[in-house]
Amino acid sequence: MIENQTLAALQKLIDVVAKLRSPDGGCPWDLAQTPESLTPYVIEEAYEVVDAIQSGDKRAIAEELGDLLLQVVLQAQIASESGDFSLQEIAEGISQKLIRRHPHVFGDxxxxxxxxxxxxxxxxxxxxxxxxxxxxKLSDKLSRYRRSLPPLNAAMKISQKAAGVGFEWNNVDEVWGKFHEELGEFQQALAEETPQRQESELGDLLFAIIQVARWHNLDPSAGLQGTSQRFIQRLQKMEDVIDRPLTDYSLEELDALWQQAKAKLAKD
The missing domain is CATH 4.10.910 (30s ribosomal protein s13; domain 2)
Incomplete structure (x- = not known):
């Protein structure tokens, strides 16, 4: 009974998406979308699922998973309209892959x-x-990480795999030496080089600090997420106590408010 209800719910979603994409009374926005134009939403919804899971809010998790599922169904609907593939083919393909790759469950x-x-x-x-x-080839594996993972995660994965085959420093002091070398090159590029060269040196510097993080068993993505969260929390505390827009305050006043918010959050 539950299985039938689940299938019915999935079919309803498929029908709703097909109606949105219908030239006869569909939604102009949905009709204008392409697989490429929807790519940012796929990424955004995936991140929102992760955020909801980390929050532990079960209702939010269910809602965000629904938004992500919509992106899958919508991509499948667009593909089926041009005869490329269908949602059925997607489901059958992943089922077959799981069976093939779990011979200890589905085989002997x-x-x-x-x-x-x-x-x-x-x-x-x-x-x-x-x-x-x-x-x-290791380079082929690393290329897949670069294409499929967010930049910070990809850089960490690439670093780990390269280290696994011996492409590694002898000690952490050498890693720090590389970081300071890249910092100097980035500073020089900012002073003398083109924007393209500056961006390249920035990438080298970021990759170097990721090596430091790896050597100390730290997650750079989690660290950056935490910093962003703390920044927002402090800003919220500032906005809770002011009576006019932030743009009306001087830099000195904003800094004082920031320090107050930081101190308050440290006590909470």
Whole structure:
């Protein structure tokens, strides 16, 4: 009974999206969308799902998962209109992939631990591409991380995989040395180079600090998220006590308000 209700709910969503995309009475905004124009929403909704999960708010998690599911159905609807593929093909494809890559569940393979599951997964994945794990080029693997992960996560993953094959410093002092080298080059670029060169040196500097984070077992994405959250919290405290727009305050007044908000949050 529950399964039938779930399928009925999914079919209703499919029908709603198809109606939104219908040339006969559909929504002009939805009709104007393309797979490319919807890409930012896919990313945005995925991040909002993560934020909801981290908040622990069950209703928010369910809502944000619904928004993400909408993006999948909408992409499938657009693709089906041009005969590329359908939602059915998407579902069948991922089901078949899961069955292939879990022979210890759907076949007769025996595994002892999570590491063996991961190793089997990589072996099967490589075989699907006509390769073996040993024959896969590291650069190809790293390119996939660059394409599929947010920049900070990709940089950390790339760094970890490179270190795993021996492309690594001898000690953390060398890592810090590289950071200071890149900082100097970035400062020089800001003073003398083109914007393109400045951006390149900024990337090198960010990659260097990610190496420092890796050596100290820190998550740079989590660190940056925390800093952004604290900035917003302090700004909220400032806005709670002022009686006019922030733009009406001098820099000195804003700094004083900031310090007060920082101190208050530290006590809470």
């Amino acid at each position: 393979v025996t595994v002892e631990n999570v590491d063996e599951v991961r190793q089997n997964w990589e072996t099967i994945k490589a075989a699907e591409k006509g390769e073996t794990p040993e024959a896969q």
